Amino acid sequence: xxxIEKIRLEVYASPARYTILTKKLSLKDSNTQFHVPKNLxxxxxxxxxxxxxxxxxxxNEFKKTLAYISKDPEQKxxxxxxxxxxxxxxxxxxxxxxxxxxxxxxxxxxxxxHLLQNPKMVLQSAVIALTSLKLFVQDKRNLxxxxxxxxxxxxxxxxxxxxxIRSQNLYTSLTDKIKAYDIICKRFGFFSKLGIxxxxxxxxxxxNLVNIYSEDLESTLGNELLQFNSLVNLRQKDxxxxxxxxxxxxxxxxxxxxxxxxxxxxxxxxxxxxxxxANSSGERSFTKMKLIKNRLRTTMT
Numbered sequence: 001x002x003x004i005e006k007i008r009l010e011v012y013a014s015p016a017r018y019t020i021l022t023k024k025l026s027l028k029d030s031n032t033q034f035h036v037p038k039n040l041x042x043x044x045x046x047x048x049x050x051x052x053x054x055x056x057x058x059x060n061e062f063k064k065t066l067a068y069i070s071k072d073p074e075q076k077x078x079x080x081x082x083x084x085x086x087x088x089x090x091x092x093x094x095x096x097x098x099x100x101x102x103x104x105x106x107x108x109x110x111x112x113x114h115l116l117q118n119p120k121m122v123l124q125s126a127v128i129a130l131t132s133l134k135l136f137v138q139d140k141r142n143l144x145x146x147x148x149x150x151x152x153x154x155x156x157x158x159x160x161x162x163x164x165i166r167s168q169n170l171y172t173s174l175t176d177k178i179k180a181y182d183i184i185c186k187r188f189g190f191f192s193k194l195g196i197x198x199x200x201x202x203x204x205x206x207x208n209l210v211n212i213y214s215e216d217l218e219s220t221l222g223n224e225l226l227q228f229n230s231l232v233n234l235r236q237k238d239x240x241x242x243x244x245x246x247x248x249x250x251x252x253x254x255x256x257x258x259x260x261x262x263x264x265x266x267x268x269x270x271x272x273x274x275x276x277x278a279n280s281s282g283e284r285s286f287t288k289m290k291l292i293k294n295r296l297r298t299t300m301t
Contacts, residue, residue: 049103052099059096095155101147122244127178187205187209188275190225191245192245197229199226206221207222213268221265224264246269250269250273253265
């Protein structure tokens with residue numbers, strides 16, 4: 001990532017150099033939109049996927065741009081030397097290998113992240129999506145030879161030091177995250193099965209939930225769920241097109257004034273619906289803070 005940021009700064013520092021890059025990228029395929037590296041943001045990690053994608057798709061054009069700048073007589077010597085150093089690094093086998101590998105990984109992470117941020121996403125779908133992503137990472141770790149051959153062709157280098165893919169931390173983090181999602185899914189997953197769930201499974205799920213949230217739920221939850229399950233069976237035909245199942249359950253309780261009849265079901269449903277599927281930190285909360293408040297404007301005068 002450090003090298004990508006250096007390339008971006010090298011090219012973007014001058015409008016003339018940026019024009020050289022965009023011209024070479026546009027000549028690659030006039031019918032296809034070209035990608036240029038964006039600023040690497042510490043809080044918005046998806047920009048890393050965009051930056052690597054831009055470099056992989058325009059790899060040869062970036063090499064030509066750096067080669068041109070390193071020999072351009074109109075550029076300063078320090079700029080030419082910097083461009084030549086970056087050209088040496090970008091054409092190394094190691095950089096080519098990591099670009100190819102992490103482009104595939106971050107592309108899938110970015111797509112899955114957008115999926116998890118969908119307002120209609122439910123816990124069961126989130127667990128399935130994250131599990132498939134973990135299996136994808138595991139499969140990619142076993143494709144070292146394929147990436148090695150592609151990196152040879154991409155960089156044009158056949159002599160290179162032995163490298164190691166350090167994706168174990170990524171795989172471990174995914175496993176831990178899936179465990180957290182799976183725990184919540186097992187607690188509240190019966191809501192998505194109402195109407196088709198077996199009586200024994202429903203009663204077992206209710207007992208488990210009452211034991212965990214004993215201060216919030218009463219032991220009558222199981223009986224309430226059995227009756228509510230029958231009610232859902234009778235009302236399934238009223239589920240609107242494109243309406244989420246959770247919203248349908250909420251509508252049954254509200255439109256028919258059944259909250260008093262099924263108080264524990266309503267409490268459990270509320271606990272389930274307030275759980276966030278996507279757990280990410282705020283990205284742009286304070287992007288304008290420095291413009292509004294600085295050392296010269298810290299008090300009202």
